[in-house]
Amino acid sequence: MKLHVVAFGCQMSSADAGELAAPLLAQGFRAASEPEDADAIILNTCTVRQHAEDRALSLIGRLKPWKDQDDGRVLIVAGCAAQRLGDWIRERFPHVDMVVGAKSIDEYPRLLGDALAGKLGALAGAGGSAAPAGADAAVCAPVTVMRGCNYSCSYCIVPSVRGREVYRPWETVLAQARVKAAAGAREILLLGQTVNSWRGPGPGGKPAKFSDLLRAVSGVEGVRRVRFESPHPRFFDDELIAAMGEVAGAGDHAHLPAQSGSDRVLALMRRNYGGEGFLALASRLRAALPRVELSTDIIVGFPTETDEDFRRTLDLVERLRPAWTYAFKYSPREGTESARALPDDVPEAVKEERLARLNALCDRFAEDALKARVGRTLEVLDENGGYGRTRDGFRVRWTGPARPGELVSVLATGIAKRTLLGECR
Ligand code: SF4
Structure with missing residues (x-):
């Protein structure tokens, strides 16, 4: 069956x-x-x-x-x-x-x-035999570490459908990572709505934080890289930044969802930070992790967003220089605070125009990041026989030997859309 x-x-x-x-x-x-x-x-x-x-x-x-x-x-x-x-x-x-x-x-x-x-x-x-748990694990395997969210961003429906944060026990996370690594996973992607808020009893019942969990997962036999999604800016404390520096993958890319560069809009979004505080975090990460690439999320056309608010968003993006960006037009979601309490008053044509301007800027940074890699030999994890990703998350397709599950050296020779092309050494 x-x-x-x-x-x-x-x-x-x-x-x-x-x-x-x-x-x-x-x-x-x-x-x-x-x-x-x-x-x-x-x-x-x-x-x-x-x-x-x-x-x-x-x-x-x-x-x-x-x-x-x-x-x-x-x-x-x-x-x-x-x-x-x-x-x-x-x-x-x-x-x-x-x-x-x-x-x-x-x-x-x-x-x-x-x-x-x-x-x-x-x-x-009707005919079939039991498959061992985890037998379908891919080279890059997700492990969920927490669910739910204790925040209340005004545009987001997640807290009402997923509830408050629930952290998976330390041993459950590690057991899943071990099962997936034994089945062939070489990169573990730790997942959660605010993944870096994870906390709970660690070994011997001692209090543990996400930084401890990250280190422990990286020590599972067979695991070569660990990444995590989606972090909340608030939980990048010094311990986590130090742990990221020790773990391949984790210290090479960080997703910092900004959402806006306007403090007024960020307050309406209930994001709990301002533009300067957000950029200070980006600077801290770059200072501590010299090889880190940053990516971000931006919403344009949030209720009451003015031209000046949007200019501040462009300014934040200019200063952040994200390697890639997920940009969206705001649309009210039934059941959220912003849909209930704020007018969806930015005309659709203005949202379109702002999104196009933002995308043009972000495309420039994305292209710069790709071009900077052409001519370099990159460490790539072969996910699918001649296709994989660098430590910092860039997609690579190459000619030459394919070795799924192995780290290979690829000379980047060109770019096709958002993928690097290369030759395996
Ligand atoms: S956007 Fe993220 S942090 Fe904000 S409420 Fe939704 S899940 Fe939570």
């Missing part, structure tokens, strides 16, 4: 989808690349943007004929939209067998057994 998995949205959604799939893989399911070939489908939804939610709901509707062909098939809908719209999904799409909200993911294996034991048992009995 076969399982098809679809994840909408961010890397955490993809990582969660992997965790949702694990109990079924352990029952003997094999991966199906197309939904038509599957006996079970897991759809992990996202609700951060309306567009992602709409796409997930549309797919649920389009899966009805697949389900009607054989009522023994299983459709599981999980994730953030499932949390936000659970009852509505059950009512609107009765062909869905199970709805699992994002807050319930840790209870999911038990819920799965309670709700679908008979049906899944019948499918599993």
Whole structure:
């Protein structure tokens, strides 16, 4: 029997989808690349943007004929939209067998057994053998260390659908890293909404912080690099910066989501920092970690954003010089403070124009960063036979020997869009 998995949205959604799939893989399911070939489908939804939610709901509707062909098939809908719209999904799409909200993911294996034991048992009995847990691990494997968020950025729906921060125990994180490394992972991506806020009892029950966890994961046998996403600027303390300097990958790239360069807009966003404080953090990171590349997120057209506010954002980006940037136009999200309390008063044409200007600036920094690597020999982790990434996260495609899972030396000879081209040494 076969399982098809679809994840909408961010890397955490993809990582969660992997965790949702694990109990079924352990029952003997094999991966199906197309939904038509599957006996079970897991759809992990996202609700951060309306567009992602709409796409997930549309797919649920389009899966009805697949389900009607054989009522023994299983459709599981999980994730953030499932949390936000659970009852509505059950009512609107009765062909869905199970709805699992994002807050319930840790209870999911038990819920799965309670709700679908008979049906899944019948499918599993249809022929298949249990796969070892983690056998599907890629060269770069995610490990979720925390879920939820204690902040209340006014545009963000995550705290209301995911709840407050919950930290995975030290041993659980390390056990997952060991399983994935044993299955072939060489880079571990630690994930969480505010990943560097992780804290909890460490070895011997002593209080531990994210910096301790980062070092411990980097010491797992087989692990060559550790990265983390998405950090909150507030939790880059001296201990974390020191640990980043000791861990390959972690000290080479840091994602610092700025969102705006205007203190007035940052206050409306409830980001808990101002533009100068943010840039001071970037300077601290660059001073302590000379090889670090920075990336950022920016929202343009936030309610009441003036030309002057936007000019300050461009100024912040000029001074930050990010190697890459995720830039978005603001759109109100139902259920958030900004949608409730602030007017969406920046005209669409102005948002478009600001986004285009911002992207032009960011493209220049991205191109500069790529060009600076051409002619250099780079350490690349081969993720997929001739394709991989540098320590600081640049994509590389090369000719010459492919050695998945190994660190290779690649002479960068050119650029194709945002990917470096090269020759393996
Ligand atoms: S820190 Fe802000 S943007 Fe990030 S998940 Fe929390 S509320 Fe959302």
